[in-house]
Amino acid sequence: MAFATIQYFSRSLQKASSVNVVFPDNPDIPRPWSTFYLLHGLSDDHTIWTRRTSIERYVEGLPLVVVMPDGGRGWYTNAQVGYAYEDDLLQDVRGLIERTFPVRAERGGRAIGGLSMGGFGAVKNALKHPELFASVTSHSGALGVVKDPASGQRIGADFSRVFGDAPQAGPEDPHAILKILDHGRIPALRIDCGTEDFLLDQNREFRDQLQAMKIAHEYQEFPGGHNWAYWDLHVQEAVAFHVRNLGLTR
Numbered sequence: 001m002a003f004a005t006i007q008y009f010s011r012s013l014q015k016a017s018s019v020n021v022v023f024p025d026n027p028d029i030p031r032p033w034s035t036f037y038l039l040h041g042l043s044d045d046h047t048i049w050t051r052r053t054s055i056e057r058y059v060e061g062l063p064l065v066v067v068m069p070d071g072g073r074g075w076y077t078n079a080q081v082g083y084a085y086e087d088d089l090l091q092d093v094r095g096l097i098e099r100t101f102p103v104r105a106e107r108g109g110r111a112i113g114g115l116s117m118g119g120f121g122a123v124k125n126a127l128k129h130p131e132l133f134a135s136v137t138s139h140s141g142a143l144g145v146v147k148d149p150a151s152g153q154r155i156g157a158d159f160s161r162v163f164g165d166a167p168q169a170g171p172e173d174p175h176a177i178l179k180i181l182d183h184g185r186i187p188a189l190r191i192d193c194g195t196e197d198f199l200l201d202q203n204r205e206f207r208d209q210l211q212a213m214k215i216a217h218e219y220q221e222f223p224g225g226h227n228w229a230y231w232d233l234h235v236q237e238a239v240a241f242h243v244r245n246l247g248l249t250r
Contacts, residue, residue, distance in 0.1 A: 012087035039114030046070035076121025111242040113137035135245035137238035144202035194224035
């Protein structure tokens with residue numbers, strides 16, 4: 001696999017930003033490739049997945065580009081006050097990748113996933129824009145952070161700045177999006193969380209809603225907490241899930 005850091009000017013953010021990309025370097029791997037947008041958590045940046053996991057090794061030999069954008073502390077959402085990180089991800093970053101690499105610029109060639117804040121961002125944006133992604137994964141996702149503003153407020157000032165003072169049941173709440181979405185358009189969905197993770201209850205509540213609404217999904221709990229030992233292990237299952245749903249082979 002090859003690796004690149006791309007610096008670009010984001011029209012959505014109105015500032016320079018960066019994205020790390022892992023992509024095939026074997027000329028025998030057939031083109032066009034698929035893309036896996038892999039999102040970081042609240043306290044990290046675009047470099048963290050390659051610094052703390054073996055993601056490059058896990059996708060070795062696949063016709064897959066792993067795209068790791070810098071989402072700041074913006075929840076991959078267009079903030080009420082501040083930066084438009086949803087538009088940056090879905091317009092600027094996606095456009096950059098699809099102009100630069102020989103990838104499938106269609107729903108069937110795109111997957112998205114992330115951890116914690118990135119798990120929220122992946123699920124929220126895949127549900128909100130089901131025409132863009134074939135599959136979505138979340139590790140330890142903060143899936144109830146908008147539904148329960150009290151938990152969001154504990155995160156700090158970023159919550160109100162991004163979501164406003166009363167965001168529950170609004171357009172950025174994955175629970176609310178499920179209620180209005182055509183279930184036939186929902187991407188393939190996989191969620192996992194550690195049994196010692198402080199976000200476990202949020203993940204169980206989201207699972208319970210999926211079950212009550214009879215929405216197809218995979219859900220698993222494993223031993224572990226909110227840490228890189230857990231995410232490095234279980235991102236391998238996310239890769240396998242996307243490989244199946246994107247129809248890829250090594």
